[in-house]
Amino acid sequence: MFKRKNKDKPEMNEPVLEGELTVRCTSYMEHPNSLTFNSLVRECGNIGNLYLKTNFYMQPLIGRTAYQPYNGTGIISIDRTVQNICIHGRRFDTIVSRMHVKDKQRNNLAILIDNSAQMTAEWQAEKTDEEVKPEYAPQNLVKIAAISILESVGREADEIDIVVYGDEADGPFNQWQLPYKQLLGLKGKGLCRLDMGLARLLQLEWEMRPGNRFLFILGGGLPYTGTNILIDDMEIQVNVLYYLSRMLRQGVKIAYIPFFTNENVLDERVGAFSQRGLAETMKRVGVVVSEINNETSLPLGLRNGFRDMMVGPVREMPAFEL
Secondary structure (H helix, E strand, O other): OOOOOOOOOOOOOOOOOOOOHHHHHHHHHHOOOHHHHHHHHHHHHHHHHHHOOHHHHOOOOEEEEEEOOOOOOOOOOHHHHHHHHHHHOOOOOOOOOEEEEEEOOOEEEEEEEEOOHHHOHHHHHHHHOOOOOHHHOHHHHHHHHHHHHHHHHHHHOOEEEEEEEOOOEEEEEOOOOOOHHHHHOOOOOOOOOHHHHHHHHHHOOHHHOOOEEEEEEEEOOOOOOOOOOHHHHHHHHHHHHHHHHHHHHOOOEEEEEEEOOOHHHOOOOEOOEOHHHHHHHHHHHOOEEOOEOOOOOHHHHHHHHHHHHHHOOOOOOOOOOO
16 A cells, blocks of 8 residues: 655745845744754854954953962072172062963953844834835844854853843843844844843943953844833933943943944934934944945944954044155
8 A cells, every 4th residue: 555645744945055144044034944044154154254353453461470479398598588689689579489471351242132123124114115025124134243243253252141122121141042043033023122231231230340341232223112202212212322321431342233224214213313313323422333234235344343343443544745
């Protein structure tokens, strides 16, 4: 007897291994596939390793003198001690063992990921009354940028904190608590409460940790309450600027990477700012802002933001007359 074929068995979706990364990201969200996932992470790692090389911006080492403690063994030479004091004076340099060492600063990396509805294609289509394909949604670029940073800068960091914010702030997570598959599966919804994401780090006194502190904000959504009360929307937007200023005063290096994929929604004002206006105000406060419009501009946008955060904005060389 021949076995009857099961016609109700669902067909396996073929993996997307080539093409734009945003298409692969959308494909994985709809139909998770290990081959699609592996190709996507590999390409993101290539972007990070090519454009976010940390060895170009090495932090200076801090030099200090370390004295070796007496271990309780050996014989003290009185004659040599007296002789050195007579020659060099009352200095411990010749009679106490010491050495020069350099301490490597600790690197703390924090990434805030916007998972609000403003990052989705549905929200943009509703605002513009135009069809927006899922692969053109900003959330795809946010995920690609996050994995690229984690695959490059994250490997050099001593501690990583990831906060995902929407209606609320979740985290902080490390790379093991928020794996890439879970990160790629995020579907934006709700409000954009960037103030809660920043407050979560401040509650943990992240800005006070020793060493270098690098903060990437990946998003572009405009913070607001959704209550249509002007003063409430203005309050949380001012809180965002206040939290950023507080971190900057503590020496935190901050890069804001807004993903502005649709020009038709950037100038709509809610509260005190529009999306573009908030980014410009952050820049005046002292935050490094590097705008990304599409997948083509993503590698260079990440590089410019990372470079300006590490060494400051590029200045034109003065012209010298011979």
